Amino acid sequence: MRRGSFLTLCLWAGFAFLYLPILVLIVYSFNASRLVAVWGGWSVKWYGELFRDPQVLGAASMSLQIAAISATVAVVIGGLAGYALSRFGRFRGRTGFSTMLTAPLVMPEVITGLSLLMLFIAMEQIVGWPAGRGMTTVIIAHITFAAAYVAVVVRSRVAGLDRALEEAAMDLGARPFTVLRRITLPMLMPGLLSGWLLAFTLSLDDLVIASFVTGPGATTLPMLIFSKVRLGVSPDINALATLIVAVVASGVLLSGWIMLRTERRHARQVRAAFRREGAMDGN
Amino acid sequence: MTDAAADRVADSPALSTSRGRLIGILIPTAWLLLFFAIPFLFVIKISLSEAAYSVPPVSDFLIWQDGWPVLQATWANFALILDDPLYLQALLGSLRIAAISTLLTLLIGYPMAYAIARAEPGMRTPLLLLVILPFWTSFLIRVYAWSTLLQDQGMINSALMWLGVIDDPMRMLNTEFAVQLGIVYSYLPFMILPLYATLERLDGSLLEAAADLGARPATTFWRVTLPLSLPGMAAGCLLVFIPAAGEFVIPELLGGPDTLMIGKIMWQEFFNNRDWPVASALATILLLLLIVPILLLDRTQSRAEQG
Numbered sequence: 196m197r198r199g200s201f202l203t204l205c206l207w208a209g210f211a212f213l214y215l216p217i218l219v220l221i222v223y224s225f226n227a228s229r230l231v232a233v234w235g236g237w238s239v240k241w242y243g244e245l246f247r248d249p250q251v252l253g254a255a256s257m258s259l260q261i262a263a264i265s266a267t268v269a270v271v272i273g274g275l276a277g278y279a280l281s282r283f284g285r286f287r288g289r290t291g292f293s294t295m296l297t298a299p300l301v302m303p304e305v306i307t308g309l310s311l312l313m314l315f316i317a318m319e320q321i322v323g324w325p326a327g328r329g330m331t332t333v334i335i336a337h338i339t340f341a342a343a344y345v346a347v348v349v350r351s352r353v354a355g356l357d358r359a360l361e362e363a364a365m366d367l368g369a370r371p372f373t374v375l376r377r378i379t380l381p382m383l384m385p386g387l388l389s390g391w392l393l394a395f396t397l398s399l400d401d402l403v404i405a406s407f408v409t410g411p412g413a414t415t416l417p418m419l420i421f422s423k424v425r426l427g428v429s430p431d432i433n434a435l436a437t438l439i440v441a442v443v444a445s446g447v448l449l450s451g452w453i454m455l456r457t458e459r460r461h462a463r464q465v466r467a468a469f470r471r472e473g474a475m476d477g478n
Numbered sequence: 479m480t481d482a483a484a485d486r487v488a489d490s491p492a493l494s495t496s497r498g499r500l501i502g503i504l505i506p507t508a509w510l511l512l513f514f515a516i517p518f519l520f521v522i523k524i525s526l527s528e529a530a531y532s533v534p535p536v537s538d539f540l541i542w543q544d545g546w547p548v549l550q551a552t553w554a555n556f557a558l559i560l561d562d563p564l565y566l567q568a569l570l571g572s573l574r575i576a577a578i579s580t581l582l583t584l585l586i587g588y589p590m591a592y593a594i595a596r597a598e599p600g601m602r603t604p605l606l607l608l609v610i611l612p613f614w615t616s617f618l619i620r621v622y623a624w625s626t627l628l629q630d631q632g633m634i635n636s637a638l639m640w641l642g643v644i645d646d647p648m649r650m651l652n653t654e655f656a657v658q659l660g661i662v663y664s665y666l667p668f669m670i671l672p673l674y675a676t677l678e679r680l681d682g683s684l685l686e687a688a689a690d691l692g693a694r695p696a697t698t699f700w701r702v703t704l705p706l707s708l709p710g711m712a713a714g715c716l717l718v719f720i721p722a723a724g725e726f727v728i729p730e731l732l733g734g735p736d737t738l739m740i741g742k743i744m745w746q747e748f749f750n751n752r753d754w755p756v757a758s759a760l761a762t763i764l765l766l767l768l769i770v771p772i773l774l775l776d777r778t779q780s781r782a783e784q785g
Contacts, residue, residue, distance in 0.1 A: 202596065206605070212586075213612045213666065219633060219695035223626070271777035283499055290776075292503065295510040297776045301717060303724020303768070305741045306761045308742035309748065310517035313758070316534055317520050339513040342506065371495045393614075399611075400616050403726050407748075417618050424622050424731065436619040443615050451607070 273345025352386030
């Protein structure tokens with residue numbers, strides 16, 4: 196089993212590579228010394244400094260608002276797109292449709308950011324909207340690339356769904372909208388939830404696109420982090436990073452737990468329904 | 479049963495009434511056309527314009543002369559880029575750095591994906607989650623973390639000096655090596671996920687058949703597993719190469735002044751020099767270089783869905 200142990204070694208070395216920098220950041224966020232090379236003992240002073248910095252708080256609240264709004268719209272657009280790709284079979288323009296959903300996933304951010312800015316400027320000249328750039332333009336930009344990610348998540352989720360449930364509801368006379376509300380959406384919920392979380396974190400994380408399309412007065416958190424990092428080492432960034440890691444990790448774990456629970460409950464309900472049906476057949 | 483009713487039952491319901499289908503396709507199409515596809519046309523337009531001291535800092539594309547519209551397109555920006563060795567070096571440098579990093583990511587990602595695909599079924603989801611989790615935490619901050627680690631007084635140099643491997647700190651930050659490391663680190667999950675997807679679906683009976691016919695494990699790997707995982711390798715490599723070629727944050731934070739990458743040059747032209755036409759021309763060239771890989775990626779994905 197030499198090969199097996201070699202693979203296991205590779206796997207854990209890979210995980211060490213992925214997690215070591217994050218662990219170092221977390222440890223250094225508690226370093227009392229300003230210098231990276233010097234360990235000045237444990238301290239939480241950088242966290243205090245962070246919460247007293249109005250710039251950080253303002254940028255964080257701006258970023259959270261942008262992320263919440265753009266994730267919500269992205270779930271609607273990306274959800275529709277993912278459903279269409281998975282269920283509508285062949286339709287006219289399908290190839291172009293799927294390319295337009297794949298390309299934003301890999302398109303270098305400098306290109307996406309620049310081209311959106313050019314569009315916004317042209318739109319302002321032609322139709323007068325959006326007037327100037329700021330939160331609205333950042334939200335539109337984030338919706339666009341996040342929707343492509345949501346479509347990937349929803350598409351794979353829809354592919355794994357049992358069509359029979361929707362068809363059965365139709366056969367029993369449910370109207371299309373009722374089927375959507377009572378069957379399709381609840382079954383898709385875990386996919387939509389993880390799509391929303393993904394869109395939220397992607398928006399919270401974006402520096403490049405936001406830098407192009409934002410305007411005065413709309414500084415997002417990554418833009419603030421970037422300007423601080425560029426000036427040299429700033430220990431409060433370690434504290435901020437630790438907070439972000441903590442929030443994201445608990446968000447992912449929580450949603451994983453909720454999904455697992457809903458799926459189990461769903462499985463129980465299906466089993467119970469089958470049992471009832473069996474009992475009725477017996478009578 | 480009428481034909482329409484038969485269609486309705488055969489197809490999936492809810493969103494697939496003709497009105498539902500229309501909404502499901504039209505809304506995303508309209509959004510992506512307006513905010514993703516059409517903007518490229520404006521970049522191309524600006525790339526053919528002249529820089530000017532105005533707001534926005536470009537001259538008008540169309541001017542009116544004696545009541546007639548005159549197109550003011552110019553190739554000057556492209557000529558400038560193709561003439562200046564700096565831009566060419568940056569373009570080639572980006573492609574080279576992205577290619578090397580993609581290869582390294584494949585070499586590191588393949589054994590990891592293979593190990594996860596061969597793990598106990600119950601262990602696979604947690605292991606995959608461990609691969610994805612870093613991707614959910616801030617990319618910017620993870621790249622910044624490497625800049626602290628790679629410093630002259632950083633942890634890696636201190637550890638190597640303490641171990642006696644080196645006497646003086648090695649210069650690692652602000653080198654091309656640091657940029658490649660940053661790309662491998664940031665894009666590793668994008669390589670592992672598609673690789674895992676193909677390796678996990680690999681038909682076990684093929685491997686058994688190869689073993690039964692007397693193939694040694696290494697032979698089976700080279701002759702059966704590797705060829706069958708080619709679609710996953712292609713998808714993974716494209717998912718890493720395309721965005722890496724236009725990367726800005728990694729060369730900016732980890733690279734040095736001599737690490738020329740097109741994303742960084744474009745950013746400088748736009749934000750520091752306020753030369754929108756040259757920045758747009760650079761974006762157009764990069765886009766043209768990446769169109770083929772993007773279409774290839776789209777093809778591999780739709781093929782994976784059918785297969």
